[in-house]
Amino acid sequence: MKNFKLIILFLISFCFVPTNTFGQNAKKVKYADAKGVYISEKKFNECLIAGYPTQTIVEDGITVHFLSQNFIVGQLTQVENEQVRLMIEKIVGYDIDRNKAIGIHLYKKNDKKLQHDIKYKRYWRWIKKNPKSIEGFLIGYKNSGIVPDPGKHVYVDTYNFFYNTFFNISELDYNHVVFKQDGTFKLYHGNYDILGAIDGAFYK
Numbered sequence: 001m002k003n004f005k006l007i008i009l010f011l012i013s014f015c016f017v018p019t020n021t022f023g024q025n026a027k028k029v030k031y032a033d034a035k036g037v038y039i040s041e042k043k044f045n046e047c048l049i050a051g052y053p054t055q056t057i058v059e060d061g062i063t064v065h066f067l068s069q070n071f072i073v074g075q076l077t078q079v080e081n082e083q084v085r086l087m088i089e090k091i092v093g094y095d096i097d098r099n100k101a102i103g104i105h106l107y108k109k110n111d112k113k114l115q116h117d118i119k120y121k122r123y124w125r126w127i128k129k130n131p132k133s134i135e136g137f138l139i140g141y142k143n144s145g146i147v148p149d150p151g152k153h154v155y156v157d158t159y160n161f162f163y164n165t166f167f168n169i170s171e172l173d174y175n176h177v178v179f180k181q182d183g184t185f186k187l188y189h190g191n192y193d194i195l196g197a198i199d200g201a202f203y204k
Contacts, residue, residue, distance in 0.1 A: 029063045029064075031066070032065070032066035032067070033066065071186055071187060071188045073187075076183035076184075076185060081183035084165075084179060085098065085179075088102060088137070091156075091157055092137060092150070092155050093150070099132070099133075099181055100181065101133060101179060101180045102135055102178070103134060104137055104179070105194050106157075106163065107173065109146075110140070110144060110145050113173070114138060114146065117194050120194060120195065123136065123198070124136075126195060137153055138154045139156065142157060142158050142159070142160045163175075172189055176192055176197045186200065
């Protein structure tokens with residue numbers, strides 16, 4: 001009976017221990033997107049796989065891992081803009097109207113991502129609806145194993161011009177760049193939605 005009373009007292013005291021006592025050593029971790037909006041850990045990890053850069057801030061005992069913008073905006077000189085367009089024409093094998101913007105999507109290997117983008121109906125529908133303003137190309141790196149297929153907008157950069165010029169610090173399998181008519185461009189690193197890349201270059 002005495003032992004039973006001791007057990008009851010122990011259980012009562014255990015139940016009324018302040019909850020913060022157990023959390024004193026627990027670290028609070030949160031995840032946020034590039035705009036500072038909190039997202040789930042699962043969504044955060046998906047973006048890591050896609051190639052988003054991250055930063056971490058620790059303040060008031062809370063650790064916040066947040067995504068940074070995974071794009072870079074730049075400006076080509078008139079000469080550089082012309083050189084880039086001449087190189088694109090050399091890769092695809094035909095002249096491109098200087099009044100058109102150009103979307104270049106780069107792949108280091110022939111995989112499901114490339115096959116998905118070849119069949120991406122919404123993207124190619126958007127390109128066809130704007131024939132006077134933009135063209136889009138799926139381009140493999142020199143040693144990607146990708147076979148050119150102009151009918152599917154697939155080409156190979158045998159010079160590795162785009163990698164060496166714009167993405168030589170990127171270790172990711174996919175990269176994107178959109179060149180506008182005036183020489184401004186926007187680079188995207190990682191497994192980015194190609195329609196989002198085009199849309200983001202024009203409207204964001």
